[in-house]
Amino acid sequence: MSKFATLNFSMQNQTELLDENQQGEATMVEQLSDRLTGKKVYLESYGCQMNFSDSEIVASIMANAGFETTRNANDADVILLNTCAIRDNAEQRIRNRLKQFNAEKVQNPNKVIGILGCMAERLKSQLLEEEKLVDIVAGPDAYRDLPNLVLELESGQKAVNVLLSRDETYAEISPIRLDSNGVSAFISITRGCDNMCSFCVVPFTRGRERSRGPKSIVAEALDLFEKGYREVTLLGQNVDSYRWNISKKGEIVDSMDETVNFAQLLEKVALVNPDLRIRFSTSHPKDMGNDVLEIMSRYENICDYIHLPVQSGNSDVLHKMNRGYTRDWYLERINAIRKYIPECGISTDIITGFCGESEEQHQDTLSLMEAVKYDYAYMFFYSERPKTLAERKYTDDVSLEDKKRRLAEVIALQKVHSMESNKKAVGKTYRVLAEGYSKRSSEQLCGRNSQNVMCVFDKKDYKKGDYVNVFITDCTSGTLIGETVV
Numbered sequence: 001m002s003k004f005a006t007l008n009f010s011m012q013n014q015t016e017l018l019d020e021n022q023q024g025e026a027t028m029v030e031q032l033s034d035r036l037t038g039k040k041v042y043l044e045s046y047g048c049q050m051n052f053s054d055s056e057i058v059a060s061i062m063a064n065a066g067f068e069t070t071r072n073a074n075d076a077d078v079i080l081l082n083t084c085a086i087r088d089n090a091e092q093r094i095r096n097r098l099k100q101f102n103a104e105k106v107q108n109p110n111k112v113i114g115i116l117g118c119m120a121e122r123l124k125s126q127l128l129e130e131e132k133l134v135d136i137v138a139g140p141d142a143y144r145d146l147p148n149l150v151l152e153l154e155s156g157q158k159a160v161n162v163l164l165s166r167d168e169t170y171a172e173i174s175p176i177r178l179d180s181n182g183v184s185a186f187i188s189i190t191r192g193c194d195n196m197c198s199f200c201v202v203p204f205t206r207g208r209e210r211s212r213g214p215k216s217i218v219a220e221a222l223d224l225f226e227k228g229y230r231e232v233t234l235l236g237q238n239v240d241s242y243r244w245n246i247s248k249k250g251e252i253v254d255s256m257d258e259t260v261n262f263a264q265l266l267e268k269v270a271l272v273n274p275d276l277r278i279r280f281s282t283s284h285p286k287d288m289g290n291d292v293l294e295i296m297s298r299y300e301n302i303c304d305y306i307h308l309p310v311q312s313g314n315s316d317v318l319h320k321m322n323r324g325y326t327r328d329w330y331l332e333r334i335n336a337i338r339k340y341i342p343e344c345g346i347s348t349d350i351i352t353g354f355c356g357e358s359e360e361q362h363q364d365t366l367s368l369m370e371a372v373k374y375d376y377a378y379m380f381f382y383s384e385r386p387k388t389l390a391e392r393k394y395t396d397d398v399s400l401e402d403k404k405r406r407l408a409e410v411i412a413l414q415k416v417h418s419m420e421s422n423k424k425a426v427g428k429t430y431r432v433l434a435e436g437y438s439k440r441s442s443e444q445l446c447g448r449n450s451q452n453v454m455c456v457f458d459k460k461d462y463k464k465g466d467y468v469n470v471f472i473t474d475c476t477s478g479t480l481i482g483e484t485v486v
């Protein structure tokens with residue numbers, strides 16, 4: 001990351017604090033801003049919530065350098081695609097989009113196309129040099145450098161920065177909320193991942209795990225609340241391993257600073273205001289402790305919802321996946337959730353057809369689903385990713401046909417469970433945070449209950465951002481339908 005670019009976020013309010021050298025750099029930043037002012041940037045995001053959250057950081061960095069954001073790609077001087085590399089089909093979709101933008105570039109050759117995020121990190125300069133699909137390549141830790149990369153193009157230089165950092169958290173950057181409903185927002189609390197699940201490309205694309213300071217997280221939550229937001233989702237690849245000022249071995253790093261683990265961070269954010277709802281994602285079964293469950297049960301405004309990816313219901317497959325837990329351990333964690341938070345909504349991620357998965361092992365996944373009865377699930381068939389442990393160690397030997405058939409079985413079973421779960425909600429009353437109009441009618445509002453299920457109800461005098469008590473009268477497998485009660 002260039003020092004030059006690290007300054008741009010703070011140039012308005014910190015110039016007076018800089019020493020002589022830095023003053024020089026600040027002037028350069030002002031010049032940079034002059035050269036970029038008025039240019040328009042268009043951002044498109046793919047993949048996980050973290051990518052959408054990152055795009056808001058990118059928007060902020062670009063705005064501080066003088067860019068305006070636009071929702072119309074045709075209007076943009078710079079098009080940035082924030083990409084996902086987790087499965088091959090995600091990458092293919094992005095490639096097609098890049099080809100489309102390149103075709104349009106014939107009419108407007110000065111338009112800059114940049115690729116950000118995991119696919120940028122994975123493919124490095126390949127998309128630039130071999131496939132000639134992009135002008136800029138920036139990995140997840142290089143966003144501060146983006147204005148600089150745009151300017152480098154003008155001098156005919158290649159614009160690539162895929163350096164991964166051990167400490168970049170973009171902590172003090174105030175994200176520009178894109179496509180926001182003004183009610184819910186993401187806050188990143190950790191970046192990167194140290195887990196090395198054998199199927200997963202994320203540790204290679206997002207680098208080492210690091211936590212963001214609690215003060216800046218709490219300040220961001222407070223700022224959002226004051227701006228009218230009523231829900232924040234704390235994001236990290238594995239939120240349970242959040243730790244501030246505590247080494248991996250559990251030692252205190254700086255005796256003058258406070259130490260904060262994830263349970264303590266949750267509590268701090270919950271205390272910002274009782275009317276600010278807190279969600280978080282993603283929890284990891286090997287790390288999710290009872291301390292987190294205890295804090296969740298204690299604070300009304302921490303939502304009763306946990307996303308706890310299981311990936312497989314068979315312990316041998318879990319071992320090969322390097323997940324760090326067994327089927328029994330996972331089921332014990334589910335029991336703990338139900339003990340502390342009886343009404344907790346639980347969702348999961350499942351992969352079918354991982355290397356060597358037998359028919360019996362697949363049946364174990366179905367039987368685990370029967371045992372847990374998830375309220376919701378994200379389900380995928382295994383897609384081998386270059387560089388991962390699984391690619392190096394195991395054979396991707398389940399046929400595509402079997403992977404897809406097993407996936408269809410998992411999806412069919414989940415549909416039954418989601419319907420059962422929603423039917424149980426009929427006749428109950430939930431406190432719902434109104435997020436906006438329902439898709440079907442401007443006479444109806446929609447919003448989620450604490451368990452993260454979408455509810456639809458007549459608008460009456462309510463507006464988005466209101467907490468509304470909704471009595472559930474009917475449901476589909478995806479939505480609860482109800483009427484407001486006082």
Ligand code: 5AD
Pocket residue numbers: 086087199200201309311349350351380381382383384385
């Ligand atoms: N193939 C299929 N699914 C994957 N996931 C991660 N890597 C792969 C892969 N190689 C899924 C996991 C993870 C979710 C975000 O994506 O279920 O939890």
Ligand code: SF4
Pocket residue numbers: 193194195196197200201202203237238284
């Ligand atoms: Fe990937 Fe596992 Fe890290 Fe999740 S915890 S990002 S699945 S390596």
